[in-house]
Amino acid sequence: MIGVLDLQGDVVEHLDHLERLGVVARRVKDPSHLHNLKGLIIPGGESTCLSRLLRIFEIDTAIMEACKRGVKIWGTCAGAILLATQIVGEKAYLGLIDMEIERNSFGSQLDSFAAVASIPKVSSEPVPLTFIRAPKIRSVGPGVEILLRMDDYIAAAETEGILATVFHPELTNNFAFHRYFSRKCGLLAGESPLLADPTWKPTSWTRLARISTG
Amino acid sequence: MDTKRYELNVQLAQMLKGGVIMDVTNVEQAKIAEDAGAVAVMALERVPSDIRTQGGVARMSDPTMIAEIKRAVSVPVMAKARIGHFVEAQVLEAMNIDYIDESEVLTPADEECHIDKTKFSIPFVCGARNLGEALRRIAEGAAMIRTKGEAGTGNVVEAVRHMRTMNREIRQLLSMPLEEVTGYAKVNGIPYEQALKVRKLGRLPVVNFAAGGLATPADAALMMQLGCDGVFVGSGIFKSSDPARRARAIVKATAYFRDPLKILEASMDLGEAMPGLEISAIPENQLLAGRGW
Secondary structure: OEEEEOOOOOHHHHHHHHHHHOOOEEEEOOHHHHOOOOEEEEOOOOHHHHHHHHHHOOHHHHHHHHHHHOOEEEEEOHHHHHHEEEEOOEOOOOOOEEEEEEOOOOOOHHHOEEEEEOOOOOOOOOEEEEEOOOOEEEEEOOOOEEEEEEOOEEEEEEOOOEEEEOOOHHHOOOOHHHHHHHHHOOOOOOOOOOOOOOOOOHHHHHHHOOOOOO | OOHHHHHHHHHHHHHOOOOEEEEEOOHHHHHHHHHHOOOEEEEOOOOHHHHHHHOOOOOOOOHHHHHHHHHHOOOOEEEEEEOOOHHHHHHHHHOOOOEEEEEOOOOOOOOOOOOOHHHOOOOEEEEEOOHHHHHHHHHOOOOEEEEOOOOOOOOOHHHHHHHHHHHHHHHHHHHOOHHHHHHHHHHOOOOHHHHHHHHHHOOOOOEEEEOOOOOOHHHHHHHHHOOOOEEEEOHHHHOOOOHHHHHHHHHHHHHOOOOHHHHHHHHOOOOOOOOOOOHHHOOHHHOOOOOOO
């Protein structure tokens, strides 16, 4: 089972992707929800907000312990910021992957953009990428593998236990990264699930956030 | 705005889900808000409760002030333009802020038309009291909706009314046969295509936040339990006796809105909330929610 940290941000978008891949997923709001997980996704959102909530409820120490136990962790955008050992201009939070990252590194919302890139280790097909007020990974330490380099920055990197992407695969109709992470967690081994779902739409997240009719 | 840009703009709002957007009037407040865990700040010269007491025409804030706040924080910065004042919106877009609130809190510049938001690349959030109003704004290009509530009162009753109204109307749309939708859409001022979309999705197609009159952690959690995706707090934070503490408490209660014990914890030792106003004590012509068409 894979958990999605559910404090703030685009939680349901990740849940929707995992569900379409056939991976069992759970919301993580409390340290006890980390029990029995193979992997944890820290979604996009605002890193200061997430970091404050992580600390208040001591989920940060629980995540660091889970990481030591072998639970794989993937941070997208704000999640990647929380995982870095160094953040330009502020102190680091979880410090689980040796890299330097810079918050909101492109400018304002008008600088948010979509792109396509080839990431051979993750997918044999080009992968669509969505950058929303994204950070940039400036450099990585020894032992960190760069998965995608673009212009003057690194957009995706990993170690054995951690995956960091500054873009949002959960906002695209492409499941390559969710499949890749699930396999990293030891799930979906040998299976070759769909890489895209013709029924997926940008509004698909609303499926998990409908108005209650009960 | 092309489709891809609009999609990116809706997606930024998706990132704000479960968070608190706070009104700030200077750099110091913006830093307090960011440090407390605000997911965005709304930069404006006067919070709604001051606009209410001081009266006069309320316009877009001084761009110098907005620029200072933008430099001081890394969270998204929003700013307000008057309803229909598309040049204020052009100025805010030229400043590269992150989101424009076409807001009834400012004095409307046009009593018939809202801004044609499809002409812009920058995203807009707009207020709504009911489903028709929300969907008209979306049809005009808004990438995010919020309840209007009654800003600057510290009284959550209008925000509750607006959210309950939207929910009730969505449920009605979901349960009626297709042939009734045309008439329902006509009576309620709902663009027909948008009505069909809501029937398919079971909710608004974009993020919907609570706004207008929220003052306590319990107010924020109430709006979240009613189905809002996040909350705006305007005067409620910096008109209270201990803004930093209250800001942190509201962030906490919004994230854990279904957990009464955590809301309780967040509600302790906060000092005085902002003074509240009974809606019926406000002269009709000074109500803000009625602005917008």
